[in-house]
Amino acid sequence: MTDASNIIISVKGLKTAFGDFVVHENLDLDVREGEIIAVVGGSGTGKSVLMRTILGLNPAREGAIRVFDTDILKADERDLHEVDLQVGVLFQSGALFSSMTVLENVLAPVREHLSLPWELQRDLGAMKIAMVGLPRDAANKFPSELSGGMRKRAGLARALAMDPKLVFLDEPTAGLDPIGAAKFDELIVSLKDSLGLTVFIITHDLDTLYAASDRVAVLADRKVIAVGPLDEVRETPHPWIQEYFSGPRGRAALKSNGTVSGRMPEKSDGS
Amino acid sequence: MNAPGFIREERDDTIFVRVEGDWILENGLGRIDKALRQLSMDSLNQNLIIDLDGLGLIDTTGAMMLQRTMRHCGKRESLTDLLHGFQGGNGRQRKLIERAASVLEDCPVDAPRPSQFIILLDRVGRSAENMIADGLAITSFLGQTLVTLVRVLSQPKKLRMTSLVHHMEESGLNATLIVGLMSFMIGAVVAFMGAKILSQFNASIFTVELIGISVLREFGVLLTAILIAGRSGSAYTAQLGSMNLNEEIDAMRVIGIDPMEALVVPRVLAMVLVLPALAFIAAMLGLLGGALVSWTVMDISPALFLTRTQDAIVIENFFVGLVKAPFFAFVIAVIGCYQGMSVEGSSENLGKRTTMSVVQSLFLVIVIDAMFAILFLELDI
Ligand SMILES: Nc1ncnc2c1ncn2[C@@H]1O[C@H](COP(=O)(O)OP(=O)(O)OP(=O)(O)O)[C@@H](O)[C@H]1O
Ligand SMILES: [Mg+2]
Numbered sequence: 001m002t003d004a005s006n007i008i009i010s011v012k013g014l015k016t017a018f019g020d021f022v023v024h025e026n027l028d029l030d031v032r033e034g035e036i037i038a039v040v041g042g043s044g045t046g047k048s049v050l051m052r053t054i055l056g057l058n059p060a061r062e063g064a065i066r067v068f069d070t071d072i073l074k075a076d077e078r079d080l081h082e083v084d085l086q087v088g089v090l091f092q093s094g095a096l097f098s099s100m101t102v103l104e105n106v107l108a109p110v111r112e113h114l115s116l117p118w119e120l121q122r123d124l125g126a127m128k129i130a131m132v133g134l135p136r137d138a139a140n141k142f143p144s145e146l147s148g149g150m151r152k153r154a155g156l157a158r159a160l161a162m163d164p165k166l167v168f169l170d171e172p173t174a175g176l177d178p179i180g181a182a183k184f185d186e187l188i189v190s191l192k193d194s195l196g197l198t199v200f201i202i203t204h205d206l207d208t209l210y211a212a213s214d215r216v217a218v219l220a221d222r223k224v225i226a227v228g229p230l231d232e233v234r235e236t237p238h239p240w241i242q243e244y245f246s247g248p249r250g251r252a253a254l255k256s257n258g259t260v261s262g263r264m265p266e267k268s269d270g271s
Numbered sequence: 272m273n274a275p276g277f278i279r280e281e282r283d284d285t286i287f288v289r290v291e292g293d294w295i296l297e298n299g300l301g302r303i304d305k306a307l308r309q310l311s312m313d314s315l316n317q318n319l320i321i322d323l324d325g326l327g328l329i330d331t332t333g334a335m336m337l338q339r340t341m342r343h344c345g346k347r348e349s350l351t352d353l354l355h356g357f358q359g360g361n362g363r364q365r366k367l368i369e370r371a372a373s374v375l376e377d378c379p380v381d382a383p384r385p386s387q388f389i390i391l392l393d394r395v396g397r398s399a400e401n402m403i404a405d406g407l408a409i410t411s412f413l414g415q416t417l418v419t420l421v422r423v424l425s426q427p428k429k430l431r432m433t434s435l436v437h438h439m440e441e442s443g444l445n446a447t448l449i450v451g452l453m454s455f456m457i458g459a460v461v462a463f464m465g466a467k468i469l470s471q472f473n474a475s476i477f478t479v480e481l482i483g484i485s486v487l488r489e490f491g492v493l494l495t496a497i498l499i500a501g502r503s504g505s506a507y508t509a510q511l512g513s514m515n516l517n518e519e520i521d522a523m524r525v526i527g528i529d530p531m532e533a534l535v536v537p538r539v540l541a542m543v544l545v546l547p548a549l550a551f552i553a554a555m556l557g558l559l560g561g562a563l564v565s566w567t568v569m570d571i572s573p574a575l576f577l578t579r580t581q582d583a584i585v586i587e588n589f590f591v592g593l594v595k596a597p598f599f600a601f602v603i604a605v606i607g608c609y610q611g612m613s614v615e616g617s618s619e620n621l622g623k624r625t626t627m628s629v630v631q632s633l634f635l636v637i638v639i640d641a642m643f644a645i646l647f648l649e650l651d652i
Contacts, residue, residue: 098516099619116301119308120336124296127335130374144516144616163296163330194367195330 008033008166008198009054014063016046016053023049027063027223036192036199038209041219042240047202048092050219051168054200055089056080067166085113088159092170092202094151096143096158102129103139106157113162128157133183148175156184160191169201173208185211206253218244272298273327279310285318286310288340291325294333304336311340323360329367338371409631412609416539419531434537442503443545447552449502450495454553457490458482458560466568475569479576482561483584491554492592493640496599499546500632504607507538508628511611512621520612530612539604546600547593554592587652595643599636606632 009031016024023046052058056072065072070079103125132153173181191197217227226236234245273292280287341356353372423429465478520530565571610628614621
């Protein structure tokens with residue numbers, strides 16, 4: 001296995017801007033297959049925009065983005081569709097279809113791409129809904145009848161509906177109760193272990209960093225200023241990183257999670 | 272990838288199932304769903320052993336289907352061992368199957384469907400109830416609007432001028448062109464009709480009366496109202512509706528801003544102020560269109576058209592038309608705002624409310640027009 005074949009997302013020299021307002025400049029980031037990469041950064045540093053750009057929802061001014069060896073910025077509709085089939089996305093606001101029940105939302109990607117017997121659809125939907133920790137009676141509710149945290153979970157169930165190889169999660173634990181958030185971290189790790197999932201997770205949640213991430217990428221000054229295992233990134237002298245990890249919350253999370261040992265990617269031979 | 276499948280063998284009271292292929296959703300798991308359900312039914316009173324040695328890849332759906340077969344929707348006496356009955360397989364596969372046990376659904380029983388006739392009755396009843404409730408709610412909203420309007424007008428400081436002017440521009444000024452163009456053409460069409468039919472009786476000169484009365488009394492104001500209901504009434508619903516979905520209106524309430532005062536009153540007032548002006552423009556351009564056609568088709572000179580209009584058309588016709596405008600405006604704006612404030616839940620509901628807003632305001636505009644017609648008939652105007 002060469003190193004390049006392990007890389008599932010590769011972003012090189014990316015520049016994005018809205019009008020004159022430059023969000024990213026010269027941004028490089030590689031995501032390896034089967035890892036959980038956590039992207040952190042202050043509010044408004046362009047984490048969500050980065051995710052949207054990688055997904056091909058936002059145009060890039062310069063640079064190259066490859067996902068599963070498809071050049072996102074140059075690909076035609078058909079190639080993008082191929083990529084979409086293997087990708088699940090949880091948007092920051094959930095982005096559930098408001099005119100559909102939770103079950104229909106979860107089944108939407110399945111119905112679009114496969115024709116399954118109704119009984120199997122029902123079982124499949126019920127399983128995904130249970131998997132993300134929603135109560136059974138949530139299946140027939142509409143998004144407007146759910147709490148914010150429940151909407152997040154339903155969005156995750158939809159993102160996972162097709163068992164994608166690559167999942168993007170935009171602040172999945174924001175708005176979840178701490179118990180739910182911890183369960184969520186567990187769920188992500190267990191899915192990664194059992195399905196070989198690659199997870200691109202945007203988060204402000206320090207506990208998620210400790211509990212679930214294999215590597216951390218820090219976004220600041222319009223680019224990725226540090227990327228690597230949490231222990232390494234924490235030692236980077238950049239002022240934002242220092243403040244982030246040694247602020248009161250950073251210290252509390254460190255204390256409760258101990259040092260990050262053992263949470264290394266399974267394939268440790270990829271040097 | 273190999274297609275998923277299984278081989279079934281029965282020995283004494285035990286069913287052995289050997290799993291084969293890749294149990295991946297896209298790989299055709301749908302095709303073996305039925306056979307698996309059958310297996311699950313058959314094995315209910317027997318031991319079931321599932322051998323995973325031939326299994327290739329597996330995803331969560333595959334794991335769920337295997338576990339579901341084993342547990343038969345919880346009907347099999349509760350198995351404490353999550354991997355009970357499974358043999359072989361590697362660690363990853365066993366882990367997935369183990370996890371599937373906890374998220375398995377009980378066998379859902381589809382509720383019996385009521386007969387079509389009952390459903391029909393149910394829907395008729397519900398819509399009747401909704402209609403009555405909607406009517407009451409509109410009436411109550413109307414009252415609320417009037418109260419707020421009076422309060423705001425008696426304390427002019429509470430009037431939101433910026434918003435008022437903005438909506439006057441949006442639903443008034445920006446609509447002038449289309450309203451003018453439309454009534455110009457209506458005037459022309461009426462003139463053509465007059466030219467064709469009245470000339471058969473050698474009475475083409477009465478075209479002027481025809482145009483004057485129809486455009487001034489009815490068409491000008493009515494068509495303007497219809498156009499504005501479609502254009503601005505629906506916009507009011509869409510604006511307020513999406514604010515409502517976004518919890519913006521709730522946010523206003525908790526900040527202490529009265530949405531009736533901040534959102535509804537400026538819109539209603541703006542509409543009431545601009546619709547008469549638009550109706551006036553419509554009436555004038557309708558006459559112009561008529562005059563132009565009369566001139567080109569029937570050689571009725573503009574001067575003659577004008578004097579005849581002045582002589583023969585009593586000025587009342589003009590006022591009868593214009594006096595209706597504020598009433599139409601009020602109804603259109605109130606319905607638009609009411610429907611917008613009543614949006615709840617989904618964007619689909621927003622679409623439905625927007626349609627309803629246009630339909631209801633058009634209907635009410637016509638009803639009011641008819642009532643005015645009766646009133647003027649009685650008053651002999
Ligand atoms: N459609 C847009 N038009 C103009 N500017 C935008 C647009 N979307 C985002 N931005 C700007 O890009 C920057 C990055 O936004 P982004 O949503 O990626 O932030 P973020 O890192 O996800 O923040 P948060 O942690 O608060 O979610 C912000 O300054 C925002 O103002
Ligand atoms: Mg964001």
